[in-house]
Amino acid sequence: MGGPDLRALTILIVDDNANMRGILSAILKAAGVRRILEAGDGVEGLKFFAEREIDIIFTDLMMQPVDGLAFVHWVRNSPASPNPYAPIIMMTGHATRRSLDEARMAGVTEFLAKPINARGVMHRINEVINNPRDFVRVGDYFGPCRRRRIDHDFTGDERRGVQPTPTVLGGEAEVQAFDPEECY
Numbered sequence: 001m002g003g004p005d006l007r008a009l010t011i012l013i014v015d016d017n018a019n020m021r022g023i024l025s026a027i028l029k030a031a032g033v034r035r036i037l038e039a040g041d042g043v044e045g046l047k048f049f050a051e052r053e054i055d056i057i058f059t060d061l062m063m064q065p066v067d068g069l070a071f072v073h074w075v076r077n078s079p080a081s082p083n084p085y086a087p088i089i090m091m092t093g094h095a096t097r098r099s100l101d102e103a104r105m106a107g108v109t110e111f112l113a114k115p116i117n118a119r120g121v122m123h124r125i126n127e128v129i130n131n132p133r134d135f136v137r138v139g140d141y142f143g144p145c146r147r148r149r150i151d152h153d154f155t156g157d158e159r160r161g162v163q164p165t166p167t168v169l170g171g172e173a174e175v176q177a178f179d180p181e182e183c184y
Contacts, residue, residue, distance in 0.1 A: 004129050010035040010052065014045030014059040014071060015091070020114070024058060024091075027118045031125070042066025046074055054086055056128060058112075061092035061099060068092075069106045076107040076142050084142065085135055087128035091116060107143025109133070 011033055015021050021038045028036055037052065039045035043066050045059065057075070061068040068090055076084050087110070090103040095113035103111055110124040133144040 004126065006032040006125070007034050009033055009055040010037065012037045012039065012045060012048055012052075012054045012057045014039045014042060014057065014063070014068070016041050016060060016063040020060070020091075020116075024116060024121065027116070027121050030118065031122060042068065042071040045071055049075060049086075050080065050082060054083065056125065057086055057088045059088060059090055061090055061103065062094065069102060072103070072106040072108055087132075089124045089128070104146055105141065107141070109144050 006028075011028055013021050013024050013028075013036065015024070015038075018040070021040075025036050025038060037048050037054070039048050042059075042063050045057075046066065048054070049057070059068045059071050063071075066074075072088055072090070075081050075086060075088060078084075088108045089110040089112055090106075090108040091112045091114055092099055092103075093114040095111075100111055109128050112120055112124055135143060136145050
């Protein structure tokens with residue numbers, strides 16, 4: 001396989017469904033990942049994240065007592081978070097426009113609809129490794145820039161009303177369009 005070498009990565013899986021954790025873990029192992037941590041809920045996931053160096057997080061959306069959105073919010077915004085820039089891939093069996101918007105606004109890096117497959121998992125991993133996005137802080141939002149690409153041919157008026165220019169850690173944000181179909 002011509003993809004990135006994943007042997008050095010530590011990946012955290014946070015999902016309350018043991019079967020789903022097992023499926024994702026098997027996909028990751030087949031892709032070459034050697035260090036995989038599995039958490040059965042958001043609380044256990046936060047504990048792993050706080051105690052270990054994690055390279056990529058896969059988390060479910062709907063869990064108890066801490067759901068995926070609260071988990072992402074803690075990772076991105078808590079002063080105790082060891083790495084608010086960690087790539088987070090949100091998984092859900094309830095892939096609606098609303099859940100996609102909520103996940104994006106919480107600061108997820110990628111979105112993956114269940115049932116998952118190896119192709120979808122590897123596509124998301126390749127995206128976070130090969131196409132990392134700048135992080136921005138705009139109002140209450142902190143996370144990866146939600147716009148995926150720049151349309152250099154666009155000549156119309158800017159209608160997004162982004163004023164002032166968002167603060168980007170490491171430079172000025174690129175203005176990119178978001179296509180929700182790319183997330184599925």
